[in-house]
Amino acid sequence: MAERELKRRQTPKRDDEEIDEAPAPAVSETGEKIKAELDDLLDEIDDVLETNAEDFVKSYIQKGGE
């Protein structure tokens, strides 16, 4: 068996995050850049999004399967 030591990229364990924090330190693009790229799309989808998110999420129940 070709065992080898695995040492690379051993980053420290991530602490539990606050809910409002962006959870991805691995993200290399800044929020600004993403925002610029997705701005048009966001304008567009505002018209498409479910109007009552609360009801929509609450009523989406799927029981039974597989």
Add this chain to the structure above:
Amino acid sequence: MVGAVAIPKICGIETEYGIVLRGVSESNPIAASSMLINAYVLELESQPVDPTTKVGWDFEDESPGNDARGDVPVGSLAPEVETHLVNAVLTNGARYYVDHAHPELSTPECADARTVVAYDRAAEVILERSMRAARRILPDDQEIVVYKNNSDGKGNSYGCHENYLMDRAVPFGRVVAHATPHFITRQLYTGAGKVGTEAPGLSAEDVPYQLTQRADFFEEEVGLETTLKRPIINTRDEPHADAQKYRRLHVIVGDANMAEAATFLKVGTTALVLAMIEDDFLPREFILAKPVLAMREVSYDLTISKPLELAAGGTVTALDIQWELFNRAKKYADEYGLSCVGELVGQNLLDRWEHVLATLESDPMGLAGQLDWVAKYRLLEAYRDRNDLGWGDTRLRAMDLQYHDLRRERSLSGRLGLERLIGDDEVERAVEEPPDDTRAYFRGKCLQRWSEDIVAANWDSLVFDVGTDPLRRVPMMEPTRGTKAHVGDLLEECATSAELLERLGS
């Protein structure tokens, strides 16, 4: 280059879709699923050009309780025999049915991962047309809506299962040893992304966003269940083929993907890893200390770097394991060739696999055109930023669901510029036509031509009623036979199904 010993990795996907009947106070999912499928089938039947069938499914050879481990441990109960209320066999060789409380579509048997992507897209088109057909039947204020995801966000999950043909002679223990680390670590690219968590004891504060829809739902390492105590390795042993020669590995850990590249990688890498398992080409075993925990650790780790504990001591990252599998696959391609997964498709797969692993290391957000979890994450981040929302905001959960909406005009994933591997023409063709290169060709072509003479069908047989004789069952126990190359001419030459049966000597 010597020929690989591994048998062709015939594969397919069966997807359960989420379903909602809108405009009523209480939506009955079983009735809605039945109506959806019936609406589609009825609409097809009114078109004489495309005589898709009312052919019933034949359960004679199905045995979902068989366990691949042979000796079933005491206390491991076989699941209930599934009850299917509506069943249609389509001319593309697929099966479209109600499974419990969901519409489900199983693709036909495909010879390679690229073909699976085409039929998975065709399935989306079929579901979309079904929704439209149902709308014509339903009152104006009601609508059936279908979602291609795997969770309702309230602890209920439904599956997107893969199936791979394997050589029966391969020891099942070897499959478990090597497929487990692949299933845990392929989540890096197979994940469809999810806001929050449904794992017991954890809240959205612990896990604001994760890579996969499914990781929260696995509780065992190996087992027969699919709905309770879900195992990473499912042992259902129901080959739908010659059971002496074959097993069908039933894979239940995957997410349903909107991104074609993700589906391609999911099926392609898995087929290749299974081929290497068959040829005993993986010298290095990654036995993780806690596989069930590792499923979640990988899914929750947006840094893609968290070390996973090995049983023998030491740690390894998900990317380390994927790189090792990739490097072995490259070597395998050099030494054995890639005929068992398709030479050209296999080469494309290796290129994409390498690119995706390298980009996951250097710039994961650069994969927004290929991977669902990245595309969804980027969209949600932008929306959060614009509206100054925390991860707990319900609007993000709504967008998470809507990412998977199969209505084109409502779909969020459809607006994100995800890379297409399969053109519209090819998808359209896959809605009607079976693949050329598996037994699905025989099934699909017979249904196109003689659906009125076929009284029942299942994966490994067709039953004909040609009039005065007793019913005739045509066995199809070899998934690699019944291809266009095998039976294309024969089917052309036969004017009637009776003639076909005579020529087949059955």
